[in-house]
Amino acid sequence: ITVAAPNVSPSVAISGGNRTIADTDGAAGELVSFTGTATDSDGTIATTQWLVGGSVVATGLTPTIALPNGSTVVTFKATDSQGLSSSTTVTITVEVPNVAPSVSISGGNRTLTDTDSGAGESVSFTGTATDSDGTITATEWYVGGSVVATGLTPTISLPNGSTVVIFKATDNDGDSSTATVTITIPNLIPSASISG
DSSP states (O other): OOOOOOOOOOEEEETTOSEEEOOSSSSSSEEEEOOEEEEOTTSOEEEEEEEETTEEEEESSSOEEEEOSEEEEEEEEEEETTSOEEEEEEEEEEOOOOOOOEEEETTOSEEOOOSSSSSSEEEEOOEEEEOTTSOEEEEEEEETTEEEEESSSOEEEEOSEEEEEEEEEEETTSOEEEEEEEEEEOOOOOOOOOOO
8 A cells, every 4th residue: 555645835935025115216116026936845846926916917936026106915826746836925015206395485586675775675485385295394495505594484684686585395205395586675776965
């Protein structure tokens, strides 16, 4: 009497395990490379398949698979020469590319009139800053490369002549956007009198 040993299922693994993939091209989704191993102690491996959402998306041991943004479960399945199979899974998270803030300055470029007969003028600004995929963490106003105010509605002292004012907003991922306006304050015309 010969008692046949039961078939042993394949042994399978995916290198790298669960991981997060950074966006490399600024477009939705990412091509992800995988390496699987499959061995059969009492026979040979007949097929290897990679599945996403229950559908076969690749075969072989080292495929490159297009995955969408967000988290995706990828399954590696190996079937031996006697029809038994084993599978293992990993979760791959493709980071959504960050969107920089949207910023603007109300009023645009403009020329102001002198209100106090003194050099320069205090100018009020209103900035808007929104972030479609996060939050705004900092708002700054620059003149000549230096921060002169923060917030959305500052009042900034500007000299006579034309001055470029930059509004910068930074989001919670560290990306920033800027808007600029040119404010012109006319030079004072000295008054003159003729005595006679």
